[in-house]
Amino acid sequence: MSGEPIASVGASPIRALCFDVFGTVVDWRSSIAREVRALARQRAIRVDANDFADRWRAGYVPAMQRVRAQALGWTNIDELHRLILEDVLRDLAITAFDGADKAHLTLAWHRLRAWPDVVRGLKRLKSHYTIATLSNGNISLLNDLSKNAGLPWDVLFSAELFQHYKPDPETYLGAARLLGLAPNEVMMVAAHRSDLRAAAGCGLATALVERSLEYGAGRHPEPGPDPGFDFNARDLNDLATLLGC
């Protein structure tokens, strides 16, 4: 049974929390590096696995930008991950991975591991709020990842449902509409300021989660809290406390 919402921003009670996933909920960098390292060992080649993960991730925003700018028709994240992987392998002159290896590695994004606070934090938040993903990852990726990690979402929202990638407003407004809520009854929760700024531009409340290790120790481009957002949380347990759970 769920309790009543207990946090407000201004006069508006918050009823649902929409979570960014890559970086905010799951640790993509160490998860991808671990799988690249294991495969490289099997194929008896030397790869800087952290650098490989960084390069793969670096291709992500430009690839989505091609879809957002309609240079490319709707292409889901599995397909974009595979396209970027080919670029990374070419740039690093890696030829030891065959088709099955590349398919396996592309699905490593379905096996990303959650940050250690996530399962308990989400369970606490779920007792008083609707908790949903709002991710650029496709539904099958979000489902696989969530089943693997035991994430107790109420709803999976994906850019795929709206055929628009974040930060397009169709994503934030689409999630609020499907929840039957006004935008200011929904809070976007993310580790990335650009995502939160776009959500705020659509009228959503915002919570910044600190993920200082997302890009590796000491490599966060914008560390620390930001008073421009409605809440700043150290992790999802801290967010649950801030929101009265």
Added chain:
Amino acid sequence: MSGEPIASVGASPIRALCFDVFGTVVDWRSSIAREVRALARQRAIRVDANDFADRWRAGYVPAMQRVRAQALGWTNIDELHRLILEDVLRDLAITAFDGADKAHLTLAWHRLRAWPDVVRGLKRLKSHYTIATLSNGNISLLNDLSKNAGLPWDVLFSAELFQHYKPDPETYLGAARLLGLAPNEVMMVAAHRSDLRAAAGCGLATALVERSLEYGAGRHPEPGPDPGFDFNARDLNDLATLLGC
């Protein structure tokens, strides 16, 4: 952590189960009748609450049919329930319910109670399969109902996402596509043969769940199992046993 799928139909392993909700998972008739009875008592009028529920539900397929035939633009189930409610009140010459009463009663569909086997059966099934709704109910209805009843879905699929009501093929094929699965890796689970026949026509596997009390005791139009479907289950615990959970 989830186990491997363990049931197959022909050569194809079943990886996901998509559930009809009204009637299959929740007992709409007794839930609606209970709320109608309570409101009638408050307004000091006499209403045959079971008959009221039956009339409301009887308007459901014709209302969706108007959307399916494009006589009406996309209209979600909350809106259709409200339109049908006005017809029922007019037909029964009930004038004691004001606007707030009608809004409250329309949301009774968000508070439907699950059949007693459902929570345990779904938990067992979830350990080996993806479990999703595939309902004509809108997402906010499915979310409210599932949070109230503690239903542990992996994914909520609704006709609303496809802008097509069941039994249109866009719903069954859309769910399989979003799951990244072939139609024959998905099984439709429903208490209604028309739903299952349409799913089978799209290549999905089928499981009929016996809900002999859906329309009231002794009033089921098509009782008993049907060898035309891949599985016949007495309830969701029986289905979990049949599927090896």
